[in-house]
Amino acid sequence: MSSQRKTRTFEKRMSEVLGIRPDEVESVFRGARPTSIRVNRLLDDERYRETVEFVRDKAPGLIPVDWCEHAFLWPDNDGFDDILPLAHEGRVYLQNAASLIPPVALDAQPGDAVLDIASAPGGKAFHIAARVGNDCELWLNDSAPPRARKLAELAELYGVRYAELTTHNAQYIDKSVPAERFDRILLDVQCSGEGRVNLRKSDALRYWSEERIEKYKFLQAKMCDAAYKLLKPGGTLVYSTCTLSPEEDEFPVNKVLQRHSDLAVEPLGFSEEEFLPGLNSWRGAKFDKRLKHAVRVMPSDVFEGFFVAKVTKAAS
Ligand SMILES: C[S@@+](CC[C@H](N)C(=O)[O-])C[C@H]1O[C@@H](n2cnc3c(N)ncnc32)[C@H](O)[C@@H]1O
Numbered sequence: 066m067s068s069q070r071k072t073r074t075f076e077k078r079m080s081e082v083l084g085i086r087p088d089e090v091e092s093v094f095r096g097a098r099p100t101s102i103r104v105n106r107l108l109d110d111e112r113y114r115e116t117v118e119f120v121r122d123k124a125p126g127l128i129p130v131d132w133c134e135h136a137f138l139w140p141d142n143d144g145f146d147d148i149l150p151l152a153h154e155g156r157v158y159l160q161n162a163a164s165l166i167p168p169v170a171l172d173a174q175p176g177d178a179v180l181d182i183a184s185a186p187g188g189k190a191f192h193i194a195a196r197v198g199n200d201c202e203l204w205l206n207d208s209a210p211p212r213a214r215k216l217a218e219l220a221e222l223y224g225v226r227y228a229e230l231t232t233h234n235a236q237y238i239d240k241s242v243p244a245e246r247f248d249r250i251l252l253d254v255q256c257s258g259e260g261r262v263n264l265r266k267s268d269a270l271r272y273w274s275e276e277r278i279e280k281y282k283f284l285q286a287k288m289c290d291a292a293y294k295l296l297k298p299g300g301t302l303v304y305s306t307c308t309l310s311p312e313e314d315e316f317p318v319n320k321v322l323q324r325h326s327d328l329a330v331e332p333l334g335f336s337e338e339e340f341l342p343g344l345n346s347w348r349g350a351k352f353d354k355r356l357k358h359a360v361r362v363m364p365s366d367v368f369e370g371f372f373v374a375k376v377t378k379a380a381s
Contacts, residue, residue: 071270078275079259081348082309083363094264098369101162102127102148103136105155106195107224116156123147132335133165135195138367155222160188163260163362163371167251167305168192170333170375175200177248182235182292185212187219189253194225203227204247208234236287239294248300252292254285256306256313260362260370278310285317293321293328299380301331305373309361311347314372318343318359319352327379330355339363343374 076090083093102124104116120137121127123144127137151157168189173179175197181190185207194203205220205227207213213232220227233241235252257278262269289304296302306313322328330353333340343359345352359374 068267068270071273072264074275075259075262075270075273079309082311082344091264093364094262094269096263096265096366098161098261098364099139099142099367100145100159101130101136101138101165103133103158103160103165103192103195105157105191105223106135107191107199108156112156116151119151120144120148120157130162130165133169136162136165138162140367155219155224158188158191158223161369162367163307163369164188165192166333166360166362166371166373167253167303168196169335170373171249171251171301171303173197173201173249176202178202178204178246178297179249179251180204180206180242180247180295181251181253182206182238182288183208183253183255185209185216187216187223187225189251190216190227191220191223191225193249193251194227195223199224199226204229204231204242206231206233206235206238208232236284236291238288239291242295244294245297245300247295248297250292250296250300250302251305252288252302253305254281254288254313256281256285256308257310258307259309260307260364262370278312282312282316285313286320289317289321290324293325293378296378298327298378300378302376302378303373304376305371307369307371309370309372311344311350311352314361314374315343315347315352315356315359316350318374318376319356321376322353322355325378329377329379330358331375331377332358333360333373333375337362337368339365339368343372
């Protein structure tokens with residue numbers, strides 16, 4: 066497909082998904098989304114305080130995130146060169162603010178058994194560990210061995226303790242890991258990445274296609290089903306993507322809701338103006354009404370496009 070035709074296909078799809086005109090899509094997907102800063106709460110108290118003071122001094126435009134402790138929006142990314150070395154020392158984690166949502170939604174508690182099924186490079190897993198001061202039994206998994214090795218290095222840098230690091234394929238992970246083992250599971254899957262598309266770049270859609278979306282859709286549904294089996298009764302599963310196509314967002318969650326009657330979709334409990342409810346239909350497919358509690362993050366000057374659903378399993 067020519068790149069112009071691909072761009073038109075993308076614009077048409079995103080205009081339908083976001084409820085905007087095709088000619089408005091370019092302005093939504095026009096830009097570099099700034100990184101946010103999460104100060105690593107696993108640092109000792111003094112180093113933590115020093116780090117907060119340093120970043121606030123070098124980046125006076127920081128805005129604390131009211132639903133996420135130790136994190137700041139950084140709209141202008143002013144002072145970036147001063148702050149970047151802190152990331153190389155494990156003192157801050159730099160990522161788009163949308164990536165702060167899943168660990169907060171997961172809300173792991175001290176002592177929980179937690180599995181992050183697609184962990185690398187580790188931003189969300191490290192955030193989960195930091196929220197409970199390493200007081201959880203954290204299992205990390207990523208099917209790509211080189212990425213898993215990097216994850217192990219970064220976990221050490223950020224002072225994150227984990228119980229296991231495995232390289233299972235998420236869609237079959239239930240064959241290797243005991244059933245009903247975890248209180249909390251994060252499934253932050255590989256996706257078509259539409260939330261990160263910057264249409265100003267000539268190769269922005271190089272890896273994007275509707276065929277790829279169809280392929281991911283079935284894989285992601287299998288991953289959700291495998292994750293369901295590993296979740297304890299009373300446990301919480303957070304499913305997230307950095308994409309906006311309903312095939313990769315509502316569809317896999319809808320499938321797992323259809324298959325298992327003991328699941329519910331919970332509201333996240335915090336919000337931003339970019340947070341929109343999950344869809345209840347898409348191109349003829351109807352979704353479970355409870356998916357309105359899922360959150361689609363509209364791309365903005367702060368957030369990348371993102372999707373998060375918080376699913377709970379009834380206690381037995
Ligand atoms: C969106 S990234 C995860 C980002 C990570 N959660 C974080 O916060 O840093 C998706 C990850 O899934 C891994 N992956 C891809 N296919 C997989 C599969 N079938 N099973 C498990 N992991 C997979 C990729 O190697 C990649 O690291």
